[in-house]
Amino acid sequence: MIGTRARATMWIVQIAAILIAAIVIIPFLMILLNSFKGIREAALFRLSLPTEWVFSNYVKVLSTSHIARGFANSLFICGSVVVLGNLFGAMAAFLIQRRGGRLKLLYTTFILGLILPVSIIPTIKLMMQLGIHNTYLGIILFYTATALPFTVFLLTGFLKSIPREMDEAALVEGSSFFRLFFQIIMPLISPALITVTIVVTVNTWNDFFAPFYLISDSRKWTIILQIFSFMSQYQTNWGLVFAFMVIVVSPVLIIYLVLQKHILAGLTAGSVKG
Amino acid sequence: MVSIQRSSQKSYPLYFGLPAIAVFATLFLVPTITSFYYSLTNWNIHARTTEFIGLENFRRLFADKKLVAAIWHTLVYAGSVTVLRNTFGLIIAMMLNMKIRGRNVLRTVIFLPFVIAPIVIGYLFTALYHPGHGLINQLLRGCGLSFMAIDWLNDPRYALMSTILVDIWRTTGFAMVIFLAGLQLIPKELYESADLDGAGAWSRFRHVTFPLLASSLTVNMVISLIGTMKVFVMILVLTNGGPGYATQVFNTYIMSAFSIGRYGYATAANLLLFVMITVIGMPVLFVLRRREVEL
Numbered sequence: 001m002i003g004t005r006a007r008a009t010m011w012i013v014q015i016a017a018i019l020i021a022a023i024v025i026i027p028f029l030m031i032l033l034n035s036f037k038g039i040r041e042a043a044l045f046r047l048s049l050p051t052e053w054v055f056s057n058y059v060k061v062l063s064t065s066h067i068a069r070g071f072a073n074s075l076f077i078c079g080s081v082v083v084l085g086n087l088f089g090a091m092a093a094f095l096i097q098r099r100g101g102r103l104k105l106l107y108t109t110f111i112l113g114l115i116l117p118v119s120i121i122p123t124i125k126l127m128m129q130l131g132i133h134n135t136y137l138g139i140i141l142f143y144t145a146t147a148l149p150f151t152v153f154l155l156t157g158f159l160k161s162i163p164r165e166m167d168e169a170a171l172v173e174g175s176s177f178f179r180l181f182f183q184i185i186m187p188l189i190s191p192a193l194i195t196v197t198i199v200v201t202v203n204t205w206n207d208f209f210a211p212f213y214l215i216s217d218s219r220k221w222t223i224i225l226q227i228f229s230f231m232s233q234y235q236t237n238w239g240l241v242f243a244f245m246v247i248v249v250s251p252v253l254i255i256y257l258v259l260q261k262h263i264l265a266g267l268t269a270g271s272v273k274g
Numbered sequence: 275m276v277s278i279q280r281s282s283q284k285s286y287p288l289y290f291g292l293p294a295i296a297v298f299a300t301l302f303l304v305p306t307i308t309s310f311y312y313s314l315t316n317w318n319i320h321a322r323t324t325e326f327i328g329l330e331n332f333r334r335l336f337a338d339k340k341l342v343a344a345i346w347h348t349l350v351y352a353g354s355v356t357v358l359r360n361t362f363g364l365i366i367a368m369m370l371n372m373k374i375r376g377r378n379v380l381r382t383v384i385f386l387p388f389v390i391a392p393i394v395i396g397y398l399f400t401a402l403y404h405p406g407h408g409l410i411n412q413l414l415r416g417c418g419l420s421f422m423a424i425d426w427l428n429d430p431r432y433a434l435m436s437t438i439l440v441d442i443w444r445t446t447g448f449a450m451v452i453f454l455a456g457l458q459l460i461p462k463e464l465y466e467s468a469d470l471d472g473a474g475a476w477s478r479f480r481h482v483t484f485p486l487l488a489s490s491l492t493v494n495m496v497i498s499l500i501g502t503m504k505v506f507v508m509i510l511v512l513t514n515g516g517p518g519y520a521t522q523v524f525n526t527y528i529m530s531a532f533s534i535g536r537y538g539y540a541t542a543a544n545l546l547l548f549v550m551i552t553v554i555g556m557p558v559l560f561v562l563r564r565r566e567v568e569l
Contacts, residue, residue: 014374020366021383023443027398028386030409045407084297092294098286106291113302115555117504117548119309121532121541126305145301148294171285181290206391208507209525213532224391231397231511238401245394256389260382263389268452 031249035242042239057243061230067247069219070226077136077222078204081143082197088144089151089196094185096152097159098167107156113149120213127214139214143207147200158192159185198259198266205252223248306548313542319535331542340519341543344527345550347434351523352502355441356495362442363449363494368483370450371457381454385447392444396511399440403427403512427513430520437512437521441502449494456490457483492557500555503547524550 026047034042035057037050061067092110096103123142124133132138162185170180186193211225221229227248234240256263313331317324335341366384370377387395402409403426411423426436460483468478506525509515515522515530524547531540 010372010374013369013372017366017369017374017377017380021380024383024386024447027402027409030401031398043407045401045404045409045412047409084293088294088297091290095286095288095290103291106295109303110294110298113298115500115551116306117544117551118302119305119541119544119548120528121537121544122305122309122312123301125312125537126301126308130300141297142301145297148298148302152294167285177285177287202389206389206393208391208393208510212507224393227391227393227397228511235397235400241397241401245398249390249394252389252391253386256386257382260385264381264385264451267388267448268455 031242035246057239061244070223074222080140084144085147093152093155097156110149110152151196195266313545315538317538331539344522348523354438355502356498358442359449362446367450367453387444388448430517433521456487460486
């Protein structure tokens, strides 16, 4: 009796879960199918195969937009922020965790950055005064500043699990402080560095807010700003828009499917143990 | 012993913190602090000089019913998305925590929208919400629910709700994954002893599952509140604050003041958002600090 009831529950849950997954998948399917349709047919947004397969959408997107340049800019900016965020964050976290004392105040200051919104207009003004507005350096340093609170928070927590005796042993054996940090500590905290890398990459790659305010030079636009400008221009031609979306989303999708275990673990690492 | 500790304390040179402090102080703390000053000035694109005008910007902000609406919309948006995202996230997490088939694939799929850029999701939904041919209205008409096939984004009565639904669709998977991780930490023995006591499904949820998820729920809720109060691009591409100002939120209001060159005024609005997030964000700080003690 209980057995049949439990089995019925399982079936209901199974079907409900598949329906929920369908709600997520179907819009993406709609993009893919309609990206191969002509302008009139694509505007009907049907979940049907194209009556005639149109590949010219893709050709036109690749020839008229500056997707390659956008990807290159995103990759360069993201890569730089990952390197600087990990390096500067790890150095600061190592100092804060090992020395403690008054540096706890510094820790709290960084943590504030996890919560507070940036003041974007004074940031623009400051960047102009420093001569880094509208430059790669400016946006890289801006992203690094916004990534540091999370980085310092996560790495300080992680460093607690690495005993101080390790440092002392290395220093007693005559290792320099730099060697201790780069050859012993950095490899030991690499799981946390991977988490930082994933969180920072997802946040930076997908961000619209910062480049929208900080970069007006279209040659320096990230892929996200290319999307914004392309859509403003072609939003009435849905076949073209969907082809554009497929091209822009594909690399992210492939990386997500390959690394999904790490990405899921990484993106939730900061909030689970709470 | 003491001397070893002292020498090791000193062997962590302070300059190791310098790069992080320099970048964070210059590009985060300085603009934050100067924003207090700029918000008290008439700084704008037309005036040659920037003059101190006291609280005039704030007086004008509160006299503008568009800003009052933006505050209200931001709160409604943040509150609704937070409550619904976490409710659905919890329900789906409990479903996927059962022994159903393909649950890893289902989890990967449901989380997927979270890694896609919000701007792409926004444009995708302008297609899905299309009043004539959009997939959502196609589906509703197909099910004989034509009366529900509304003009999602252009009708001021529904526009805000429609933007909220998009963010729920996008982020429920994130809440789900956090709850799943929390669920897996609950010892099975607790459920076994609940079964021995003859507890029903609801009672198991109320007395075992929910209390043990309380801490991840708290963190989840507050992180979600802070994120959604900063909402910008989603509103920008879905409705651009319209129709009228039916979906105007803080960040779209700030952007429009900025785009017509009212810099001091926009900074003052940004400062109001800052205050609002601080008031609601303090619990996060509290939770994080408590966690730090536990470590």
